[in-house]
Amino acid sequence: MKYGQGQEPKPVDWTSTRGRILLAASVLFAQRGYFGTSTRDIADAVQIRQPSLFHHFQAKHEIFRALIELDLGPSIDRMNQRLSEHSSWAEKLYLAIACDVREILLQPFDARGLYQDAVLALDDFEAEREGIALFHDQVERVIDGGRRAGEFVSCEPSFVLRAINGVLFETLREQGGPSGRMRHERPLQAADFVLRSLLVDQSRLADIRESTSGRLREMELAKVH
Numbered sequence: 001m002k003y004g005q006g007q008e009p010k011p012v013d014w015t016s017t018r019g020r021i022l023l024a025a026s027v028l029f030a031q032r033g034y035f036g037t038s039t040r041d042i043a044d045a046v047q048i049r050q051p052s053l054f055h056h057f058q059a060k061h062e063i064f065r066a067l068i069e070l071d072l073g074p075s076i077d078r079m080n081q082r083l084s085e086h087s088s089w090a091e092k093l094y095l096a097i098a099c100d101v102r103e104i105l106l107q108p109f110d111a112r113g114l115y116q117d118a119v120l121a122l123d124d125f126e127a128e129r130e131g132i133a134l135f136h137d138q139v140e141r142v143i144d145g146g147r148r149a150g151e152f153v154s155c156e157p158s159f160v161l162r163a164i165n166g167v168l169f170e171t172l173r174e175q176g177g178p179s180g181r182m183r184h185e186r187p188l189q190a191a192d193f194v195l196r197s198l199l200v201d202q203s204r205l206a207d208i209r210e211s212t213s214g215r216l217r218e219m220e221l222a223k224v225h
Helices: 017-032 039-046 050-056 060-084 089-106 123-148 157-175 186-198 202-224
Strands: none
Touching: 017 039, 017 050, 017 060, 039 050, 039 060, 060 089, 060 123, 089 123, 089 157, 089 186, 089 202, 123 157, 157 186, 186 202
16 A cells, blocks of 8 residues: 555455454454464464465465554545644644544554554565654644644654654553443543643633534544434
């Protein structure tokens, strides 16, 4: 998949054999890591033979790549939407964080084992490294835009990006993967935490939160229909 080119990951029927392979693999990658998981382990978890697994994925790295595409591709698309909207930099960043936290907590597969530097450094994942770099650049553009516009305090965008990533993955670890209890307040709480550290005018936070809550409700309704 070429990230950022308007391509979307292939829709997944999570009840199909392919979907069950992805679900089982995501759990094993989270528990054992990429290097500690074999295709035999994944096939055993799905209760199929390895030849059946290879009918859907020719190698382990293809399974791992498919999971990253399902997580990273939509995140890049959402950031492109934020960057194209006529809204303040603070509103863009708040909505981006809230959306990403919500989606990572709601998605059916476990993303906790996907973003390991030692794994992504492998030659098989060059496209994924480029996709991650693109996403990071998008987020840093919003942070830098807010700083230059005087909405955000003086800051180093790359450091703020790392802090946002930390908040994102800690909320997922707190939940314990898709099977854990969803804390519905976490998306707004995570966005509150980051924006509170950046906003020059703290009085704006309440209005931004209210506006984002409305946008999130609209997005949920759009998914239903």
